[in-house]
Amino acid sequence: MGILLRKLIRDVNEAKGQFISIVVIVLIGVMFYSGINATFMNLSLISEKYYDEYRFGDIWADFYKAPEGVVDRIKALSYIKMVDGRIVQDLKMNISDMNVTVRLITLPDAKRDVVNDVAIKSGKYFSENESNQCLVEEEFYKAHNLDRGDYIYPIINGNEVKLKVVGSVKSPEFVYVLKDGGELMPDNTKFGIIYIKNSFGQAILGFNGSINSLSAILSNGTNIEDAKDEFKKILKNYGVTSIIGKEDQISNRMLSEEMKGLKATGGTFPIVFFLVAAVIIYIMMGRMVENQRTQIGILKAFGFSNLQVLFHYLSYSIFVALIGCFLGAICGMYLGIGFTNLENAYFHLPPADMKIYPELVIPASVITLFFCILAGFNACKIVLKITPSEAMRPKAPKSGKTILLERIKAFWGILNYSWKIILRNLFRYKKRAMMTSIGVIFSTALVLISLSMLDSINYMVEQQYKNIQNYDIKVNFNRFLNMEEMSSISNIAHVSKLEPVVEAGVEISNGWRKKNVGFTGLIGEPEMYKVTDKKGETVKLPKQGILIPQKLAETLDVKINDMVYIKSLLPGKEKKEAYVKGIVAQYIGQSAYCSLDYAGMFLGEGVCANSAVLKLNNVNDEKEVIDKLKDIPAVSSIQSKSDSLNNLTKNMAASTSSMGVMIILAAVLAIAVMYNIASINIFERQRELATLKVLGFKNKEVKKLVFNENYIIAFLGGLIGLPTGLWMGYSMMSVSNTDSYSFPFIVTVKTYLLSLVLTMIFTAMANMVLSKKIRMIDMIAVLKSNE
Numbered sequence: 001m002g003i004l005l006r007k008l009i010r011d012v013n014e015a016k017g018q019f020i021s022i023v024v025i026v027l028i029g030v031m032f033y034s035g036i037n038a039t040f041m042n043l044s045l046i047s048e049k050y051y052d053e054y055r056f057g058d059i060w061a062d063f064y065k066a067p068e069g070v071v072d073r074i075k076a077l078s079y080i081k082m083v084d085g086r087i088v089q090d091l092k093m094n095i096s097d098m099n100v101t102v103r104l105i106t107l108p109d110a111k112r113d114v115v116n117d118v119a120i121k122s123g124k125y126f127s128e129n130e131s132n133q134c135l136v137e138e139e140f141y142k143a144h145n146l147d148r149g150d151y152i153y154p155i156i157n158g159n160e161v162k163l164k165v166v167g168s169v170k171s172p173e174f175v176y177v178l179k180d181g182g183e184l185m186p187d188n189t190k191f192g193i194i195y196i197k198n199s200f201g202q203a204i205l206g207f208n209g210s211i212n213s214l215s216a217i218l219s220n221g222t223n224i225e226d227a228k229d230e231f232k233k234i235l236k237n238y239g240v241t242s243i244i245g246k247e248d249q250i251s252n253r254m255l256s257e258e259m260k261g262l263k264a265t266g267g268t269f270p271i272v273f274f275l276v277a278a279v280i281i282y283i284m285m286g287r288m289v290e291n292q293r294t295q296i297g298i299l300k301a302f303g304f305s306n307l308q309v310l311f312h313y314l315s316y317s318i319f320v321a322l323i324g325c326f327l328g329a330i331c332g333m334y335l336g337i338g339f340t341n342l343e344n345a346y347f348h349l350p351p352a353d354m355k356i357y358p359e360l361v362i363p364a365s366v367i368t369l370f371f372c373i374l375a376g377f378n379a380c381k382i383v384l385k386i387t388p389s390e391a392m393r394p395k396a397p398k399s400g401k402t403i404l405l406e407r408i409k410a411f412w413g414i415l416n417y418s419w420k421i422i423l424r425n426l427f428r429y430k431k432r433a434m435m436t437s438i439g440v441i442f443s444t445a446l447v448l449i450s451l452s453m454l455d456s457i458n459y460m461v462e463q464q465y466k467n468i469q470n471y472d473i474k475v476n477f478n479r480f481l482n483m484e485e486m487s488s489i490s491n492i493a494h495v496s497k498l499e500p501v502v503e504a505g506v507e508i509s510n511g512w513r514k515k516n517v518g519f520t521g522l523i524g525e526p527e528m529y530k531v532t533d534k535k536g537e538t539v540k541l542p543k544q545g546i547l548i549p550q551k552l553a554e555t556l557d558v559k560i561n562d563m564v565y566i567k568s569l570l571p572g573k574e575k576k577e578a579y580v581k582g583i584v585a586q587y588i589g590q591s592a593y594c595s596l597d598y599a600g601m602f603l604g605e606g607v608c609a610n611s612a613v614l615k616l617n618n619v620n621d622e623k624e625v626i627d628k629l630k631d632i633p634a635v636s637s638i639q640s641k642s643d644s645l646n647n648l649t650k651n652m653a654a655s656t657s658s659m660g661v662m663i664i665l666a667a668v669l670a671i672a673v674m675y676n677i678a679s680i681n682i683f684e685r686q687r688e689l690a691t692l693k694v695l696g697f698k699n700k701e702v703k704k705l706v707f708n709e710n711y712i713i714a715f716l717g718g719l720i721g722l723p724t725g726l727w728m729g730y731s732m733m734s735v736s737n738t739d740s741y742s743f744p745f746i747v748t749v750k751t752y753l754l755s756l757v758l759t760m761i762f763t764a765m766a767n768m769v770l771s772k773k774i775r776m777i778d779m780i781a782v783l784k785s786n787e
Contacts, residue, residue: 004304004312007295011288011316017769018679021672022280023324026368028665029273030328031335033367034360036266038336039343041357043259046349047175054117055082056172057215058246059224061231062088064239065210073234074214079222084115085211087201090179092630092637093154096144099630101179101637102154102194106201107135115215116173118195119350123148123167131200134163139177139348140192141168154194156204158633169195175347176254180589186346187647242505242516255347265732272446274367276439276669277324278375280676281317283435285379287680289313293386301388310380317376318369325365332360418701422709425685432677437717439673440759444721446666448755449729450659452747456733459746460587463536465645471528471613472622475629476503478636480608485634489612492628494621499528500609502599507567508548508592509575510556517552518591519568521599521609528613531593534585534744542581547593549586551742566592568603576602587742667762674710674766682706682773690777703774707767714763718756725755 012019050056071085087106092099108114111125121138136146146152146165153160174193177186202208218227224245231243246252289296299309344351405423406412412420426433475489483500490498502521507514522529522541531539531547539547546566548558558564558580567575584593600606616625622640629635682689689702726747733745 004299004308004315008312008315008319012319015679018284018676019320021675022277022284022320023327024668025273025277025280025672026320026324026372027328027331028668029270029277030325030364030368031331032273033266033270033364034329034332034357035335035339036262036269037360038332038357039339040259040262040266041360042336042340043255043262043343043347043349047172047255047347050175050350051172054119054172055113055115055217056246056252057115057249058218058222059227059231059243060213060215060249061235061243062213062241063235064241065207065212066235066238068209068211070234070238071211071214074216074231077227077230079219079227081217081219082113082115083214083216085214086198087205087207087211088213089205090636091154091156092635093152094160094630095152096189098189099626099638100189101191102140103179103192104154104201104205105193105195106198107195109197109199115217116171118169118171121168121170123165126166126197130164131197131203132161132163133166133197133200135167135169135195136165137174137177137193138168138170139186139188140194141165143188143192152194161204163194163196170348170350173249174251175349176251178250178254180250185648187643190643190647244516248516258343258347270364271367272442273669274371276442276673277320277368278371279435279438280673281320281372282375282379283432284676284680285313285316285376287683288316289380289382291683296386297388297390300386310377313380314373314376317372321365321368321372325361325368328364329361332364418705419708421705422712425681425705426709426712429681432680433713436673436677436713437720439669440714440717440763441721441724443666443670443673443762444718444755444759445725445728446662446669447758448722448725448747448751449732450662450666451751451754452725452729452745453659455746455748455751456743460743461645461648463532463585463744464587465641465648467536468530468532469528469613469641470530470615471499472616472619472641473614473625473629474501474611474639474641475614475635476611476637476639477609477634479634480605480610481634482606482608486609486612489614489629489632492625494617494625495614496617497528497615499523499526499613500596501529501611501613502596502603502605502609503611504568504599504603506592508552508556509565509567510558510562513556515552515555515590518589519566519599519602520591520593521596522593523596528615531584533583536585539582539584541593541595542598543595544598545579545581545594546598547582547584548580549590549742550583551586552590552592553580553583566602578602585744587744663758666758667765670714670759670762671766671769674714674763675769678706678710678766678770679773681709682770682777686777689774693777699775703767703771706770706774710763710767711760714759715756718759721759722752722755 066085068085071083074080074083087104089104091102091104093102094100107118107126109126110128118135120135122141123135125135126133134152136152140146146168148166150165152163152165154163155161171193177188177191177193179191202210218224224247228243228245232240235243247256296309299312300306404427415423486498486500489495500523502519504519505516506519507516509515522531524541526541531541533539534550541547546564548556553559556564560580560582562580563577564580565575566578578592578594594602596609597607600608614625616622619642622642626638626640629638685706689705692702692705693699729747730745733743
């Protein structure tokens with residue numbers, strides 16, 4: 001074993017704690033880089049394979065009713081690889097003492113390959129002997145403890161239809177089961193997918209020889225917008241309600257947006273840890289070179305070249321990087337498996353084998369080596385300038401001078417001797433203090449981001465479910481009702497107030513920019529369904545024109561008073577002009593808002609509504625009111641706000657877990673930084689601290705000299721970390737917001753204070769670990785050493 005290698009091992013062994021703490025920081029960075037990116041790659045590969053195997057569509061068209069022959073017309077288009085027609089209809093159903101909504105979808109009577117096929121998870125496909133068989137989407141099947149041979153009873157035209165469950169299935173069309181874009185979290189107890197035979201569906205739904213939906217797979221390279229235009233021309237006489245591409249299909253869009261967020265996080269979040277590790281290595285290697293001047297001189301005197309000595313010290317940085325990468329890659333594999341399983345609790349993709357991706361380990365290693373070697377080189381390049389004779393002489397001590405605070409006589413005079421030592425040491429080593437604060441800044445920023453997640457969720461829930469949606473029940477109708485017809489609902493016992501609402505789908509366009517969104521009409525001064533701005537203040541609805549959310553305004557590139565074109569997706573409606581009268585906040589989905597009168601005029605339906613929101617005298621009467629609403633033929637679905645809120649809260653548990661993980665990482669970062677820098681501080685000041693002990697300072701008093709210095713650095717770094725975290729959090733939230741949801745970035749005063757307090761607690765934990773180092777200072781050995 002060479003001399004330099006033995007020396008490297010001794011150097012590592014003498015400062016094991018510092019070496020391990022740097023490796024831990026590098027390990028976390030590599031672990032998160034490989035783990036998060038592995039999760040992204042797992043989801044991508046699994047979903048692509050699943051989509052291909054079960055023929056996930058590229059384009060969907062929904063309309064009121066068309067003859068089955070229209071499928072052949074679509075199939076004749078040159079770029080169509082495969083197309084299938086079907087019937088899709090949402091229905092009410094009573095199950096498990098609950099009123100739920102189910103989406104009935106028809107499949108071929110006999111098993112064959114179709115677009116958006118189903119994978120049988122239990123049971124079997126339809127048999128020939130019974131017409132009323134059904135297959136149930138797996139999560140809904142499990143949520144209601146269904147079994148093969150059970151019967152369910154969806155309500156069609158006011159009558160319960162008996163369906164026999166023959167199995168459970170999954171489809172690539174519903175990996176994330178949402179009823180519509182106005183929902184954020186799936187509720188498998190309240191909404192499910194049921195597949196029935198095509199012949200039976202046509203008979204019971206009155207669609208003999210007809211369909212109301214089709215989906216197709218396009219040839220590679222097909223322009224999706226051109227395909228949509230051709231679909232519209234072919235289907236224009238059949239009341240087209242929507243034509244969307246794969247990117248706008250709700251389930252796929254939610255999965256794509258989640259993967260996009262993972263990719264962004266995996267590329268930026270680990271850099272924080274690499275940067276902090278580089279700072280620590282820079283400080284540590286710089287001090288090591290300074291403290292080993294004599295050894296460097298002796299090595300050069302014995303014939304070792306500048307490059308050999310430089311590489312010896314760089315080897316420390318390389319050693320840190322290699323061990324951190326190796327352990328981080330292993331931990332990243334398990335983290336990737338854990339994250340993939342966590343994601344799959346929401347996105348129900350088929351299970352797949354997990355593995356380490358070499359293509360992730362290589363860039364992670366390159367990034368780590370870059371940061372570590374760059375920091376090590378900048379700290380060690382001074383060895384090239386040291387001649388043997390100069391190096392073997394002790395370096396001249398740094399000249400002392402009056403610090404700025406000493407000139408403030410009134411302040412300096414009231415300080416005791418210990419605080420004067422602390423402040424003089426801080427000002428003497430300003431560079432080291434600033435470098436230390438970098439780790440503290442990022443640690444505080446991570447804590448702030450973590451806690452702000454809870455603030456943002458709480459604010460969104462408060463605004464969405466208590467300010468904007470200040471109702472108890474929402475009722476949707478299967479047709480437009482006039483005000484007289486609605487009076488029967490307002491007269492139901494326990495209903496204190498009713499507000500009619502118009503909800504429809506529209507296409508809003510500004511030049512070549514266009515977007516399919518909701519269109520919501522509300523009464524003049526709504527109390528139960530409000531529109532608010534980003535400050536949470538209620539926005540008054542204009543008599544003419546529309547209000548749109550900020551995200552939609554950015555998508556369409558419009559401002560207040562700009563003109564847009566709106567085309568209703570209801571059949572027979574023409575494109576009309578409308579003016580944007582305001583920009584509002586909307587956290588879930590995207591809708592254009594207007595007055596009820598304007599909506600009636602725009603849709604040509606007069607003063608009427610196709611949904612309503614209800615306020616109850618007492619929420620405890622909710623079940624009784626829902627039971628009465630179920631008996632009204634015009635009611636297509638009923639939504640309980642309390643159920644929606646409970647489901648959202650339950651599903652947000654993953655965010656709380658993420659918050660805990662980030663706080664733990666912030667703690668590791670802060671403790672590692674403080675431990676490293678304070679260890680260097682203690683080592684360099686051994687003679688000074690030993691002298692103070694000889695002069696009568698107790699261990700407790702000596703500890704205060706080092707620990708209070710750490711507290712000052714932590715406090716000042718924490719103060720800078722708060723605005724840093726605010727900027728980082730806002731940037732992360734801006735990237736993660738999508739068309740489906742838009743979380744506001746909210747930070748309360750309590751979060752600012754708690755972030756600072758936690759930073760100080762982490763510093764106190766580091767000080768506790770360092771206590772032993774101060775107690776173990778050997779006064780005799782230190783004071784006998786050469787000056």
